[in-house]
Amino acid sequence: MIRFESATKTFPDGTVAVNGLSLEAAAGHISVLVGPSGCGKTTSLRMVNRLIEPTSGRVLVDGRDVRAVRPAQLRRGIGYVIQQAGLFPHKTVLDNIATVPMLTGATRRQARSRAAELLELVGLPRTLADRYPAQLSGGQQQRVGVARALAADPPVMLMDEPFSAVDPVVREQLQNEFLRIHKELSKTIIFVTHDIDEAIKMGDRIAVLRVGGTLAQFASPAELLSRPADAFVAGFVGRDRGYRALGFTPAGSLSLVEEPTVRLGDSLTAARQRQQEGWVLVVDAADAPVGWLTTDTLGAAEGQTSIEKGMLHLGGTLATETGSLREALDAALSSPSGRGVVVRDDTRFAGTVSASHVLAQIAARATAVSSTSDTSCEEVTA
Ligand SMILES: Nc1ncnc2c1ncn2[C@@H]1O[C@H](COP(=O)(O)OP(=O)(O)OP(=O)(O)O)[C@@H](O)[C@H]1O
Numbered sequence: 322m323i324r325f326e327s328a329t330k331t332f333p334d335g336t337v338a339v340n341g342l343s344l345e346a347a348a349g350h351i352s353v354l355v356g357p358s359g360c361g362k363t364t365s366l367r368m369v370n371r372l373i374e375p376t377s378g379r380v381l382v383d384g385r386d387v388r389a390v391r392p393a394q395l396r397r398g399i400g401y402v403i404q405q406a407g408l409f410p411h412k413t414v415l416d417n418i419a420t421v422p423m424l425t426g427a428t429r430r431q432a433r434s435r436a437a438e439l440l441e442l443v444g445l446p447r448t449l450a451d452r453y454p455a456q457l458s459g460g461q462q463q464r465v466g467v468a469r470a471l472a473a474d475p476p477v478m479l480m481d482e483p484f485s486a487v488d489p490v491v492r493e494q495l496q497n498e499f500l501r502i503h504k505e506l507s508k509t510i511i512f513v514t515h516d517i518d519e520a521i522k523m524g525d526r527i528a529v530l531r532v533g534g535t536l537a538q539f540a541s542p543a544e545l546l547s548r549p550a551d552a553f554v555a556g557f558v559g560r561d562r563g564y565r566a567l568g569f570t571p572a573g574s575l576s577l578v579e580e581p582t583v584r585l586g587d588s589l590t591a592a593r594q595r596q597q598e599g600w601v602l603v604v605d606a607a608d609a610p611v612g613w614l615t616t617d618t619l620g621a622a623e624g625q626t627s628i629e630k631g632m633l634h635l636g637g638t639l640a641t642e643t644g645s646l647r648e649a650l651d652a653a654l655s656s657p658s659g660r661g662v663v664v665r666d667d668t669r670f671a672g673t674v675s676a677s678h679v680l681a682q683i684a685a686r687a688t689a690v691s692s693t694s695d696t697s698c699e700e701v702t703a
Contacts, residue, residue, distance in 0.1 A: 322348045323369055323477065323509060327378035330364050330534070338364040339534035341378065346526075348383075348476075349507040353524035355514055356557070361534030362513040366479050369511065370399045382477060397425055400470030400478040400508070404486050407466065408454040414440070414465050415450040421473040432472075439468040444498050460491035467499065471506070480512045484519070496522055517558055521546070521565065529554050543569035567647035567683065572640065575649055575682055577663055577672025585611060587628050592616055600658035603633055608669040610662050612636045639664050642671050646686075650679045 323346040330339040339361040346352035354362040367373040368380050371392045380387050387395055408417050418436035423429060440447060443464040454462055463484060470478055484495045496519065503510065514520050520527045521542040529537045529545070531553055538550040546566035549555040555562070581595040582602045592601050596616040605611050612633030625632075637655030640648040640663045652661030653676040660673035 322346065322381075322383060323352075323511060324381040324384075325365070325368075325378070326381065328365070328368055328375045328380055329377045330361070330368065330373060331376045337534055339368070339375075342530075342534065342536055343378075344528055344536060344539045346509060346511050348509045350525040351503060351510040351512055351523055353512045353514060353520040353527045354530060355517055355520040355524075355527055356530035356537075357532055358515060360530040360532045362515070362530060363481055364534070365530075366481055366511055366513050369477075369479055370396050370401060397421075397473060398475050398477060400473070400475040402463075402466050402470045402478065402480045402483040404482040408462060408469070410454055413451050413453060414445075414457070417454070417465055418469045418472050421469065425473050435472060436468070439471055440465075442471070442502060443468045458491075459487045460495060463487060463495055464498075467495075467502075471502075476509060478508045478510045480510060482513055482515070485514065485516070492519075499523070521558075529557055564647065564650075567650060568645045570646045570683075570686065572642070572644055572646050572649045572663075572682075575646070575663075575674060575679065577642075577674055578660070578678075580660065580670075580673045582608075582610075582670060583614070583628060585628055585630060588626055589628065592628055598658070600660070602636075602658075602660075602662065602670070602673070603628055604670050610636060610639065610664065610670050613657050615657070637661060640674070641666060646679060646683060649674050650676060650683075653679055 325342045325344050328339055328342045329337070331337050342365055354365055356362060364373055368375050369382065369387065371387055374388070409420070412420070415433055415436045418439055419429070419432035422432035422435055427435065437447060437450065440450060445461060445464050449457065449461065454465070457465065463486070466483065484492045487495065500523065512523055524542055526539060526541055527545055528539045531537045538545060538554045543566060545554065545558055546562045546569070549558055549562070559565070580602055581597070582604045583592050583595055585603060585605055592614055593616050595601050599615055599617045601614050601616060603611050603614050611630065613636050614628060614633055634657045636657065638651050640652035640661055642663055642665055649661060649663065652663065653659065653674055656662060660675060663671045663674055665671050
């Protein structure tokens with residue numbers, strides 16, 4: 322666990338980068354520091370591994386004031402991942418990763434074997450092991466950066482905008498992979514980003530900082546979206562926060578509508594018979610939805626007698642039975658028939674749901690929540 326106790330940093334030129342920060346980053350969880358440029362995120366992070374010393378207040382790791390531990394020793398237990406990966410340019414990928422275990426006493430052979438395992442864990446092929454950082458893409462470099470930070474198996478990791486130097490698609494892959502790794506390893510992580518969407522995706526808890534280095538709110542993503550502490554936080558989390566909060570509301574008891582389906586290869590006559598309001602859902606042999614067929618234009622399919630893939634509309638996004646209300650609403654809104662397709666976890670078709678049905682469910686939940694709402698606030702404030 323990492324605890325900031327009224328930590329303040331004033332730089333010699335008088336800049337107050339962090340001002341009385343108090344919060345607790347729980348063990349085994351990802352705590353995110355987010356806020357506009359210059360609000361003190363990096364300074365806060367660096368106070369944990371003593372790259373920066375607080376002017377007043379203190380930072381504790383597992384109950385111990387970091388100032389009581391020699392920096393070199395402290396940093397051995399704290400992985401550090403930064404933007405642009407910060408790899409040693411003259412070392413190969415494998416040696417970059419193996420460096421830290423060797424510093425902590427592993428033999429070269431042990432360290433390299435561990436490095437090879439980590440390469441796999443972060444989703445990199447072994448064929449990259451002997452390359453130099455300059456011979457890797459930005460996303461691959463970031464993966465090596467994560468592997469290197471994990472190499473000494475530190476209980477704590479500090480991550481400073483680790484995925485911001487790559488394009489949005491790679492970034493999403495890196496986020497997903499990191500979340501998968503985190504599920505396996507459960508490190509205590511402080512993750513810095515200026516991107517609220519990334520914060521909401523990655524964080525178990527999110528600290529929103531404002532310029533001047535003060536804490537505006539420390540809360541779970543769902544709480545931040547549904548109950549921002551003030552206008553600054555509301556503005557920072559964004560205008561569509563109501564919709565995004567649905568991403569944290571399980572679809573749960575949403576009752577599905579039975580929907581007649583046809584299979585690829587079935588006759589067009591069957592499609593006409595089963596259509597509802599001009600649309601019929603087509604599934605494959607394993608009952609997984611593959612698209613919608615509009616029976617209005619079937620007359621144009623001259624000479625064809627059976628349903629083929631080329632006739633189908635791609636369909637909307639799919640929601641899962643165990644997913645969120647946001648998924649369900651998005652499935653309905655993006656479906657060409659207006660009927661959102663819901664699948665089981667094994668991708669078999671389960672039923673459909675309409676946008677009005679999801680909205681009715683949202684309204685019912687909102688009423689239930691407001692009548693049982695508690696206003697407890699778990700954050701530690703200065
Ligand atoms: N060595 C320094 N001397 C003086 N001021 C500094 C120093 N380092 C940082 N600052 C200032 O402290 C404030 C906080 O900086 P910090 O880098 O912690 O912000 P940040 O939230 O991480 O910003 P960004 O998102 O732009 O990286 C800024 O106003 C910055 O200019």
